[in-house]
Amino acid sequence: DTAVSQTPKYLVTQMGNDKSIKCEQNLGHDTMYWYKQDSKKFLKIMFSYNNKELIINETVPNRFSPKSPDKAHLNLHINSLELGDSAVYFCASSHRGRDGGKNIQYFGAGTRLSVL
Amino acid sequence: SQQGEEDPQALSIQEGENATMNCSYKTSINNLQWYRQNSGRGLVHLILIRSNEREKHSGRLRVTLDTSKKSSSLLITASRAADTASYFCATGTGNQFYFGTGTSLTVIP
Numbered sequence: 001d002t003a004v005s006q007t008p009k010y011l012v013t014q015m016g017n018d019k020s021i022k023c024e025q026n027l028g029h030d031t032m033y034w035y036k037q038d039s040k041k042f043l044k045i046m047f048s049y050n051n052k053e054l055i056i057n058e059t060v061p062n063r064f065s066p067k068s069p070d071k072a073h074l075n076l077h078i079n080s081l082e083l084g085d086s087a088v089y090f091c092a093s094s095h096r097g098r099d100g101g102k103n104i105q106y107f108g109a110g111t112r113l114s115v116l
Numbered sequence: 117s118q119q120g121e122e123d124p125q126a127l128s129i130q131e132g133e134n135a136t137m138n139c140s141y142k143t144s145i146n147n148l149q150w151y152r153q154n155s156g157r158g159l160v161h162l163i164l165i166r167s168n169e170r171e172k173h174s175g176r177l178r179v180t181l182d183t184s185k186k187s188s189s190l191l192i193t194a195s196r197a198a199d200t201a202s203y204f205c206a207t208g209t210g211n212q213f214y215f216g217t218g219t220s221l222t223v224i225p
Contacts, residue, residue: 004158033213035215040217041153041202041217041218041220042215042217042218043159043204043215043218044215045213045214045215048213090158090159092158092159103147103208103213104149104161104164105149105151105159105161105206105213106161107158107159107160108158109157109158110156110158
């Protein structure tokens with residue numbers, strides 16, 4: 001059973017379109033994340049949700065809107081896609097970090113987004 | 117920015133040799149973690165070291181942490197071709213996580 005699954009694995013679309021990436025975790029974690037990894041492999045956090053509430057929102061264009069219908073799901077919707085949005089997007093989940101020992105992150109396999 | 121930096125950016129060694137990669141970070145931390153990413157895959161957690169620990173072992177992995185220098189090292193002993201991957205350090209407190217830029221390790225059979 002896949003612990004953190006995200007779909008689709010590949011997404012090719014035209015500039016200006018709106019697209020969504022879905023993420024689900026079956027680990028019972030209460031915190032989920034979205035990361036963007038660029039072509040140089042730099043991994044940058046975009047959003048973090050704890051119990052369906054947004055707790056981290058890094059400097060991300062408001063074209064990116066996360067939606068968490070429940071603790072096990074965190075979807076990412078992107079409006080008006082731009083060329084610079086091309087990257088690999090990773091979903092991850094963890095327990096909420098308190099004592100520093102329980103915030104190990106479990107990653108999905110990634111969604112490779114190509115904007116043409 | 118708050119992300120860490122790994123050094124070197126790329127490392128190529130022969131199978132059986134040891135591989136050492138370093139991570140420097142900028143802020144105070146609760147713990148530091150190392151992750152591995154195989155090509156085309158998500159990151160996989162390898163090892164976590166708390167801020168009050170100086171060294172930790174897990175199988176062929178040895179991690180050190182020097183909080184005074186804000187640096188950590190990951191040593192992989194007796195490397196195997198299957199260790200070929202990118203390695204990232206991650207730092208943060210609570211749920212604020214920042215990853216480094218990664219070291220790309222190639223182990224030549």
